[in-house]
Amino acid sequence: MTEKEALDIVVLAGGISHERDVSLRTGRRVADGLNAVGHRVAFREPDGTLLAFLEQAHPDVVWPALHGASGEDGALRGLLELTGVPFVGSRADASRLAWSKPTAKTLVGRAGVATPASVTLPQETFRELGAGSVLATVLAGLGLPLVVKPAQGGSAQGVTIVTAADELPRAMVDAYTYGDVALIERKVDGVEVSVAVVDTGDGPEALPAVEIEPVEGAYTFDARYNAGETRFFAPARLDPEVAAAVADAATTAHQALGLRHLSRIDLIVDAAGTPWFLEANVLPGLTETSIMPQAITAAGREQGEVYSALARAAIADS
Amino acid sequence: MIEQGTSQQRGNNLDPWYNHYAQRTSGLAASEVRALFAVASRPEVVSLAGGMPFVSALPQDLVSGAMERVMREQGAVALQYGSGQGIPALREQILDVMALEGISGSADDVIVTTGSQHALELFSKLFIDPGDVVLAEGPSYVTAMVIFKSYQAEVDHVPMDEHGLIPEALREHIARLKTAGRRVKFLYTVPTFHNPAGVTLTWERRLEILEIARQNDILVLEDNPYGLLYFGDKPPAAMRSVEKDGVVYLGTFSKTLAPGFRVGWALAPHAIREKLILANEAAVLSPSSFSQLVISEYLGEADWRGQIDTFRGVYRERKEAMISALEEHLPELSWTNPNGGFYVWVTLPPHLDSKAMLPRAVTELVAYTPGTAFFADGTGAQHIRLSFCYPTPENIRVGVRRLANVIGGEQDLLETFAGTGPLEAAPRRSRTSANPPTDLR
Numbered sequence: 001m002t003e004k005e006a007l008d009i010v011v012l013a014g015g016i017s018h019e020r021d022v023s024l025r026t027g028r029r030v031a032d033g034l035n036a037v038g039h040r041v042a043f044r045e046p047d048g049t050l051l052a053f054l055e056q057a058h059p060d061v062v063w064p065a066l067h068g069a070s071g072e073d074g075a076l077r078g079l080l081e082l083t084g085v086p087f088v089g090s091r092a093d094a095s096r097l098a099w100s101k102p103t104a105k106t107l108v109g110r111a112g113v114a115t116p117a118s119v120t121l122p123q124e125t126f127r128e129l130g131a132g133s134v135l136a137t138v139l140a141g142l143g144l145p146l147v148v149k150p151a152q153g154g155s156a157q158g159v160t161i162v163t164a165a166d167e168l169p170r171a172m173v174d175a176y177t178y179g180d181v182a183l184i185e186r187k188v189d190g191v192e193v194s195v196a197v198v199d200t201g202d203g204p205e206a207l208p209a210v211e212i213e214p215v216e217g218a219y220t221f222d223a224r225y226n227a228g229e230t231r232f233f234a235p236a237r238l239d240p241e242v243a244a245a246v247a248d249a250a251t252t253a254h255q256a257l258g259l260r261h262l263s264r265i266d267l268i269v270d271a272a273g274t275p276w277f278l279e280a281n282v283l284p285g286l287t288e289t290s291i292m293p294q295a296i297t298a299a300g301r302e303q304g305e306v307y308s309a310l311a312r313a314a315i316a317d318s
Numbered sequence: 319m320i321e322q323g324t325s326q327q328r329g330n331n332l333d334p335w336y337n338h339y340a341q342r343t344s345g346l347a348a349s350e351v352r353a354l355f356a357v358a359s360r361p362e363v364v365s366l367a368g369g370m371p372f373v374s375a376l377p378q379d380l381v382s383g384a385m386e387r388v389m390r391e392q393g394a395v396a397l398q399y400g401s402g403q404g405i406p407a408l409r410e411q412i413l414d415v416m417a418l419e420g421i422s423g424s425a426d427d428v429i430v431t432t433g434s435q436h437a438l439e440l441f442s443k444l445f446i447d448p449g450d451v452v453l454a455e456g457p458s459y460v461t462a463m464v465i466f467k468s469y470q471a472e473v474d475h476v477p478m479d480e481h482g483l484i485p486e487a488l489r490e491h492i493a494r495l496k497t498a499g500r501r502v503k504f505l506y507t508v509p510t511f512h513n514p515a516g517v518t519l520t521w522e523r524r525l526e527i528l529e530i531a532r533q534n535d536i537l538v539l540e541d542n543p544y545g546l547l548y549f550g551d552k553p554p555a556a557m558r559s560v561e562k563d564g565v566v567y568l569g570t571f572s573k574t575l576a577p578g579f580r581v582g583w584a585l586a587p588h589a590i591r592e593k594l595i596l597a598n599e600a601a602v603l604s605p606s607s608f609s610q611l612v613i614s615e616y617l618g619e620a621d622w623r624g625q626i627d628t629f630r631g632v633y634r635e636r637k638e639a640m641i642s643a644l645e646e647h648l649p650e651l652s653w654t655n656p657n658g659g660f661y662v663w664v665t666l667p668p669h670l671d672s673k674a675m676l677p678r679a680v681t682e683l684v685a686y687t688p689g690t691a692f693f694a695d696g697t698g699a700q701h702i703r704l705s706f707c708y709p710t711p712e713n714i715r716v717g718v719r720r721l722a723n724v725i726g727g728e729q730d731l732l733e734t735f736a737g738t739g740p741l742e743a744a745p746r747r748s749r750t751s752a753n754p755p756t757d758l759r
Contacts (some may be wrong), residue, residue, distance in 0.1 A: 016363065018680055020355035047361075076601060123731065131738045155353075158677065169739040176731050177677045231329035289332050294376030296707045 001038035009034055009062040009111045009311055012076075014045035017068025018178065019155050024226070027065035027285040034063070034311070046076060052062045054085050062233035062313045063085040064283065067154055068291060073099040076167035086318035088310045090282040094258035097158035097281040101151050101183050104257055108277045115277040116268075119184040120151055123176050131169070135152055138167055142186045151181035156221050156282060161187060164296050185278075190270040192219060193236045195250035196284055196295040197263045200309040201316055205249035209267075211236035227289050236300035242273040249275040261310050264292055273290070342448075342468050344522070358685035364717030366704040368687040369513065369660050373576045374401045375632045376625065382489065384615040392611055400607040402599035404430025404583070408614040412583050415617075419545050420555030423562070423585050426537075428603045429594045431466045432571040434543060434582030439685025440463050440597040441539060441566060441584065442746075445503050446471045451495055453505040455483050455703070457663070457692030462506055471503070473694035480654065482509060482519030485526040490755045492534050504537040511544035512694050514703035518657065521554035538565045544659035545571050546626050549634040550631050553658060563587050572614055573660075574626050579609040615666060633660065639711035640704060643718035648725065653704075660707040663689075667729060672697040674743040675728045682727075684720035697745065 011025020011034070016019055031041045042059070044050065046066065050094050054062070062085050070076050077091035090098065098104050102120040109115045119138060126134050138146075148171040149159040158178035159173035175182035196207040211233035214223040223229045238246060250265040257263075257280055264284030267275045284292040286303075358365040388396050402408070409425040416423065431437040438461075446452065448470035454463065456475025463473050474495065477487045488505070495502050505527070509519035519527070532536050540557045558567035569583035586594055598605070616622060637655075640662055644653055653664040666672060672688035678686060690702030703722075706714055732741055 002695050012361075014549070016357055016360050016680075016683070018354060018357070020360070020678055024356070031553050123734065131735045166727055166739040169735045170743065173731055173735055173741060174674060174743070177674060177728070178681075211329075215331070221353070222347065223355070227333035228331045231331050231345075233329045264372040 005038075005265055006279045007039045007311055007315075009039050009061050009063050010040075010042045010044055010048055010059040011052070011063045011065055012050075012056070012071075013065040014046055015068065015070055017066070017070060017151065017220055018157055019068035022285060022287060023065055023067040023071065024234075024282070026285055026290070027066065029286050029288070029293070029303070030063055030065050030307050033302075033307045035298065035303075035304075036306040037308045039308060039311070040053070047069070047317050051083065054080075054083055059085065060315050061085070062316075063307070063311060064089055065286065066175075067285070070266075072154070083316075086314045088307075088314045089273060090260045090263070091260070093203045094260065095282045098257045098259060098282050099152055101149065101279050102181075104253075104280050105183075105277065108253040108256050108280070111252050113252050113256075114274055116147075116188050118183055120181060120183050120216045122181045124180075126172070127259045131172075135168055136164075138184055139168065142184065145187040146171075147185045147187045148175050149183050149185070150178040151174045151183045152179055155285070156219060157226060159218075159220070161218050166210065188268045188270055190268040190276070191236065191238070193238070193246060193267050193269055193275075193286075194291040194295075195267065195294040197250050197254040197259070197265060197267045198306060198310070199254075199261055200306075200313040204251045204259075206250045207292075208298040209234035209238065209243060209250075210291045210294050210298070211238075212291070224285075225287070227288055230289075232291070232294055233264070234294040238269065239273065242269060242275075245273065246275045249277060253277055253280055259311055262292075267278055279289045319395050320564065333492040340472050340578045341750045344528045345464070345467060350486055354656070354680050355685065357680050362681045363685055364709055364713050364720060365682075365685040366706070366714070366717045366721070368708055369431075369705050370708045371660075372576055372629075372632055372636075372708055373578070374453050375628055376576055379637065380409055380614070380616060380620045382646045386620065387619075388608070388615050394437050396608040398607055399608065404428065404593045404605055405453070405607065405610045405614060406613070408610045408617075409583075411614060411617045412458065412569065412585075414558070416558075416585065417575075418623075419542070420559035420666075421567065421585065427585055427588060428589050429591060429598060430610060431582050431584060431601055432597060432605050433539065433572060433577070433580045434584070435461060436598075436601070437568050437579075437582055437584040437594070438539075439592050440543070440601065440758075441568075442466055442471070443597055444593050445537070447501075447503075449501070450503045451500045452503060453536070454487070454694075455507060455512065457514050457516070458506065460687075460691045461507055462695050465691075467571065472500075474502075475693060475695075476505075476631040478512070478515060481509060482512065482523055483516050483526050483527060485530060486522055488527060488530055492530070493623070496534075502536055504539050505531055506539045506541065506634075507541075507557075508541045509557060510542055511547065511656055511661075513544070513597055513659070513660050514687070514689075515663040516654040516656030516659060516661045517663075518553050518555040518689050524554060525560065528557055528564065531564055539568070540565050541568045543568075543570045546574055547630055547633055547660075548658035549630060549637060558585060566590060574629065575613060575616065575622070575722075579606075579613055581605065581609050581613055588648050610643060616677060629746045630658075633707060635657075636711055636714060637662070637708070639714045640706040640718065643715045647719050647722035660702045660705050662706065664702045664704055665676070666700050666702065666725065668700070668724065669732055669741060670728055671743040672702045673699055675724060677726045679682070679721065682720045682724050684717045684724065686721065 011031045074092035074095035083145040192207040192212040198207040264281040266278040446469035507590040558565045567585040687703040689698030
């Protein structure tokens with residue numbers, strides 16, 4: 001890359017969300033990748049000086065690596081749109097849709113992708129209708145096992161797999177500790193896969209699905225961020241026609257939510273080979289133990305090259 | 319191609335050395351709780367979690383002057399390796415510091431270490447075999463326990479009350495362990511302005527505990543980082559002041575000067591001292607000559623006793639701000655009211671789990687350390703440690719007000735689900751670390 005071709009890129013990472021630590025790691029990896037291919041990269045935290053800095057510095061593009069609220073819920077992206085600075089990733093409106101897991105399930109379900117039966121309940125509902133009767137109705141309607149998670153957020157924070165009825169109250173408490181709304185979802189048994197979707201201008205492309213097999217238990221926060229605690233298969237061990245269905249479900253979800261540039265779609269493939277949509281992430285984790293970097297490698301591509309192509313796509317889209 | 323196929327069948331765990339780590343490292347892992355602490359470093363967050371000294375109360379010219387004189391007059395020595403025991407002049411001055419707490423000794427028995435934390439590490443290396451028992455207060459200093467566990471010791475917590483470690487409980491624990499055929503190597507104690515409990519062991523109990531240790535052939539490891547930071551009356555003299563052969567004493571300049579120098583020390587009986595020196599040399603060759611000389615210069619030229627008085631004033635004001643904020647915003651809770659040191663130990667209402675509550679605190683932009691960090695077995699969920707050393711009094715009040723919102727919200731949530739099933743937080747896997755990062759301990 002010549003000096004002239006190199007871009008001035010601001011990587012945004014950190015912030016004050018529950019996922020700050022993960023964001024810093026993602027951001028450093030993105031910055032390393034972009035540096036490696038010759039771009040001029042500034043690494044910044046979002047703070048009181050950010051907007052003035054962007055106005056003054058006029059970078060070619062911003063590469064948001066902010067996980068969690070503000071970064072993924074559309075707030076910061078909305079402000080970036082107002083500044084006119086090109087940025088990588090989904091726009092504010094699409095981010096808001098994906099950030100809400102129940103909304104994303106609805107939209108992706110309407111687009112024809114299966115998604116597990118669920119109910120979304122704010123904490124107030126339990127107060128209003130009585131926790132005992134609400135829990136009983138949930139159990140009668142959805143059965144066991146269940147997955148309880150905050151309606152927003154990532155990294156499996158506040159997520160519990162409930163296998164017995166008496167585990168449900170504490171699971172609700174753990175989810176509500178992260179936010180006021182919880183999603184209770186019927187757990188589908190099957191192979192857990194994640195699909196990174198990349199669109200650098202030629203339409204969304206599903207990278208090889210990555211299969212996730214925790215060494216023990218579930219794919220929890222600990223299993224995600226301690227190397228060695230999860231076994232990944234990239235590409236996933238799926239029959240070709242199932243792999244094609246998974247890729248199709250991922251790109252369908254990406255498009256149904258109006259996502260842009262990159263996303264990660266989490267799915268379960270049941271015994272019949274049906275992919276079930278769980279959630280979409282507008283900023284996939286890009287840490288040393290994250291899934292998307294493995295998908296990029298499995299696709300035979302370089303991290304820096306992909307992050308660079310996304311940056312150029314953002315400029316082209318602006 | 320065959321290897322690729324095999325690898326694909328086996329999958330990739332992202333750490334090719336996963337099965338090579340020593341067993342003792344099994345606790346060294348990332349955890350959700352630890353990740354949450356990352357937010358504590360942001361300025362929007364009032365962190366009542368960290369035990370960081372307020373070094374801004376130390377006039378920088380005092381330090382820069384000492385550094386300049388050291389480089390001008392002893393530059394070649396400052397930049398060179400030194401003795402594994404530490405610089406003799408500094409060891410003499412350390413005797414003056416310890417004399418303030420009633421300790422007399424010989425500079426020959428002082429070993430300078432890279433913070434007293436490193437003395438803890440060296441001491442543990444000398445004494446702990448896998449399966450040994452270390453007695454410690456319950457709760458106890460988190461990073462001491464990390465070291466003890468890394469040498470595969472079992473930490474047995476002995477209860478405390480507002481007067482510190484309970485001698486009768488200590489007797490019972492020793493008797494029970496002996497009956498069970500367990501080998502107790504030493505008692506680790508922070509008798510003065512305890513971390514995290516904030517309480518101070520009375521003089522009578524100090525004598526009684528030393529007697530119990532003598533009777534049972536148990537060495538006492540007295541860790542005293544906060545003893546000079548008292549707010550009113552002086553605390554009782556150090557245990558080492560009355561027991562020379564059965565106590566290894568740890569001191570530090572981290573709280574009375576600045577932790578950035580990383581200089582602490584051990585005062586040990588001569589045989590232990592010799593082994594500590596050899597262990598120190600094996601680990602670091604020598605503690606930092608530069609840091610030692612700067613501290614020695616500072617102690618020789620500056621009014622260091624006056625500076626400690628300044629620190630006392632700063633911390634007293636902050637402690638009072640914290641206690642009054644607790645009285646105003648959380649009157650239904652109970653807490654310790656320390657006469658020195660850095661910490662208040664708060665007891666939450668029944669059923670509240672301080673570790674499970676942490677995400678809500680992060681959302682409310684306040685950080686604390688869950689009580690579970692201070693028990694080797696992960697109990698202590700009904701407690702939190704609040705540090706008043708670093709935030710300003712105003713921020714302490716803001717932080718406690720936010721904490722009250724956190725506790726109120728969590729109580730409200732638990733009341734909503736009361737009677738629907740067990741609400742105790744699910745046990746987490748103990749092999750991942752819930753400990754706060756280093757700058758928050």
